[in-house]
Amino acid sequence: MNNNYDVIILGAGAAGLMCAGQASQRGRRVLVIEHAEKPGKKILISGGGRCNFTNLHTVPERFLSANPHFAKSALSRYTPQDFLSLVERHGIAWHEKTLGQLFCDGSAQQIVDLLLAECATGNFTLSCGETVRQVRHEGGRFSVTTDRHVAQAPSLVLATGGPSIPKIGATAYAYELARQFGLKVVEPRPALVPLTLSGEDVLFRELSGVATEVIARCGPASFREAALFTHRGLSGPAILQVSSYWRRGNTIEIDFLPNAGTGWLVETKHQNPRSTLRNALRARLPDRLADALNDRLKLEGPLANLSDAALRDGETQLANWPFRPNGSEGFAKAEVTAGGISTAELSSKTMEAKRVPGLYAIGEAVDVTGWLGGYNFQWAWASGWAAAQAV
Template sequence: MFHSYDVIIIGAGAAGLMCAIQAGKRGRRVWLIDHMAKIAEKIRISGGGRCNFTNIHAHPQCYLSQNPHFCRSALKQYTAQDFIALVRRHGIAFHEKKLGQLFCDDSAKQIINMLLTEAREAGVKLEIPTRVLDIETIQAGYQVKTSKGDHTCASLVIATGGLSIPKIGASNFGYETAKKFGLNVIRPRAGLVPLTFDGALLERCKMLSGLSVEAEVCYKKQVFAEGLLFTHRGLSGPSILQISSYWQEGEQIIVNLAPATDIFRFLKEKKQSQPKLHVSNALSEILPRRLAQSICDEQTCNGTLGSLSDSKLAVLARAVNDWYIKPTGTEGYRTAEVTVGGVDTQELSSQTMEAKKRPGLFFIGEVVDVTGHLGGFNFQWAWSSGYAAGLVV
């Protein structure tokens, strides 16, 4: 079986679906394929099954890339408000959880169904599961050899995502395709992922597993102030996931477990007013009791406030407000929400996502070296980059 299409899109996730919709609306003959029998699984599982589909504060400063300005054009072409308007047109109820994060009131499946409806109305041919066996350049564009036959197209779009969450079909297909056609790939690594530790610190984390606090986490110039969660492997929670996208192996991070309180000043004032109060009880007024006791034990700082020197209280305070720790690694792609790195943005047009030295070849979504912060930013990049490509393929 052989067909000639205007556009073949490999990868039927968020970016691929958006690109197919826009190309189909322009009257282009679009073949959308995916190697999985179930498509858009990242949409389905995101936000606890309610899909954090965008963030109203999406702007370039919320994205990590070797070229931080690259995402600007696509985000301007298709904004969070544009996607919100689409959601509203389909009658999907949603709410803002916090910090501009928008979720479906009901189910992430509503977003998937909305996109499939739009694609069907735009005349997109979706065929799954379809495995790609090889891609070759031809005079008219590209020939894609698949498990459903060999087909040709003028425009080929790679929307196969990154390496995060392999159980739902993540693969290195997009990176290998980029390399095949001579494009540079920034080394991929797990992003928005829990950090792991070993030794005594791991044992402390295990003892405190399940305990959470509002914390401020810092790595070099990046600071995130959100929830932190102790786990049996190390540290997680929004603040840790955010910093993980920036953290480099072998480096330290700084955690402030009580960002709203100068702990040294607090303890000194308590020492003046309640000298017989046990230091762990004083600290428990700011931190969860188990955490307070753990810090006191770790710093061998127990007893009444009146029995402890100011220098000892200062050491204890630093363990709360300036906790320097060195992760041994991350939990990896198994639990990572995104992949940092990918197809080098220097290889692509920021307006269209087309490869500069390979006319008709496009890369969109997570496969590109653009990674958003936690909270709907990565879905917005998928919508925006897919839309930008869909206007020209």
């Protein structure tokens, strides 16, 4: 294997392969080193195996970062339409599911094949199943020692992602290398992750398997999607979304009846005074959930026997039901990692480290985390593309 390259990329995930393809097409000699036995493992399991490869509604405001402005440059220069054009050029059939989420009609393998095909048009070498033992930087060149050989290049790209989903080989290696070169790291934490319940909230575990559309809120963040009760706590798209904003000690609030207008319970009383709260809830929610909420509200008997004030209080509770999670299911179940290599250390235009010329960081390794629904793939494409224009 040749030992000298223009660019060495660590990680053959979405961001790494995107960067490799674009850089090789610019005439760069590119080596991608991947410790797993095959490329794109996280791509392959995404979207139920169909890869939610982007989101049409991508805007910087739907990304979390210590610097909310950092992602603007890359996202504006490589858009969802740019990647969609690439998908169509490769003849991949796709569909929009909901909320701007685009999926392959077939398999996520098609996205991996697309990326590898783009890489193959240039001077590209992929080495999988290879463990990096040492990275050094001297004389303006990076030297990467693996268990097989030593490779050198003036540019090194960190694209090894974060520690979410360790069962597919995810590690915190990007942070180790960043610290080695003096770059700050924003404390990584699980994001897009189920939340766990304890205390009085444990009573809701009896609802394991029940799902319903809700509005979930945490601070200023609010998402209207499905919530799912599990044997450990709360999951489903709405919960995964707010989990990225949640911190230990915070309360999340659930509106169990987002379609119900103000005064719906009082109106129900006037229209059907013999009805009970349990029946009114069962008409709008899964029976098991309706019964659990009814038992906790303690508004017994026919609605006619309850005051309008008591019913309005019940409406308010149902629209602002508080849960205080005691934690999350951690990196093992987190779809992505929040935090990572500090954006203060990087150029937003090129993704290059300001204090270490030739060192780049892209994708999930960086402190930029998107919403659920294809946003994190779009960040991978955009940040990988941005770095590829500069290496």
